[in-house]
Amino acid sequence: MLAALALRALWPGVPAEAGTTPAGRAGELLAFGWLAVVAVVLVFVDAAVHRLPDRLTLAAYLGTTALLAVSALADGRLADLLTAGLGGLALVAFYLLLFLVNPAGMGLGDVKFAGSLGTALGWLGWDTLVTGAFLGLVAGALYGAALMLLRRAGRKSEIPFGPFMALGALAAVLTAL
Numbered sequence: 001m002l003a004a005l006a007l008r009a010l011w012p013g014v015p016a017e018a019g020t021t022p023a024g025r026a027g028e029l030l031a032f033g034w035l036a037v038v039a040v041v042l043v044f045v046d047a048a049v050h051r052l053p054d055r056l057t058l059a060a061y062l063g064t065t066a067l068l069a070v071s072a073l074a075d076g077r078l079a080d081l082l083t084a085g086l087g088g089l090a091l092v093a094f095y096l097l098l099f100l101v102n103p104a105g106m107g108l109g110d111v112k113f114a115g116s117l118g119t120a121l122g123w124l125g126w127d128t129l130v131t132g133a134f135l136g137l138v139a140g141a142l143y144g145a146a147l148m149l150l151r152r153a154g155r156k157s158e159i160p161f162g163p164f165m166a167l168g169a170l171a172a173v174l175t176a177l
Contacts, residue, residue, distance in 0.1 A: 020075050027071030028123070032173070034063040035120050039166045042113060046162035052109025060116035061088070068123055080123055087122015087129045088115045094133065110161050117169045128176040136161075136168025 020028075038060040046052050065088075072081035095114040099106040121129040140161050147153035 020077075024071045024075030024077070027067050027074055031064050031067030031071060031123075032120060034067060035060055035116055038063065038116075039169075043163045043166050046109070046160040050107075050158060050160050052107065052113050052162050054109075054112065057109060057112035057116065060113065061119065064116045064120055068119065083125070084119045084123035087126070088117075088119035091115070091118025091121070091129065091133060104156075104158075106161065110165065113162055113165055117165055121169055121172055124173065124176045128172045131175060132169040132172030134168070135171045136165040139167050140164035 038056055042052050042056050042060065045056065065085075068084055069081060072078055091114040092111060095106060095111040099108060099111050117132065118129060121132040140159065143164065144153065144157075144159055147157065147159070148155070153159070
């Protein structure tokens with residue numbers, strides 16, 4: 001994710017958003033870089049212990065949001081910042097609904113992680129947000145189906161979902177560029 005955004009921000013042949021400044025592009029790059037670094041840690045923790053710790057999900061959200069705010073202020077992209085915030089709220093609401101429908105199937109850590117991913121994806125647009133959420137769900141479902149086909153899991157088995165959320169977000173960011 002970070003490499004793709006660095007390419008977008010720095011490579012002369014890749015057009016930047018109209019009206020962006022070097023400070024705004026740097027803020028955007030730092031925001032996505034921060035999220036990428038924290039997401040990698042979250043993925044490994046979730047894979048190991050099936051938990052997404054509050055400290056890390058909060059750090060992912062606050063860092064991403066603050067750096068996107070810097071970018072928005074530098075470039076006068078307050079509408080994009082609003083879209084990012086609404087995207088974060090929308091993805092949290094969606095994952096909270098999944099949690100409320102089946103608490104055994106989704107953890108609150110996933111709901112909290114959705115805030116930072118939704119904010120980042122929302123910054124890139126609603127299409128990117130929907131694509132990232134959909135791809136994460138599909139990746140998790142395919143993994144679960146593969147485990148069941150291999151008889152390594154049953155319908156009630158728990159799998160860490162954070163890695164699939166991050167994978168879906170990464171794929172959506174790459175397709176948005």
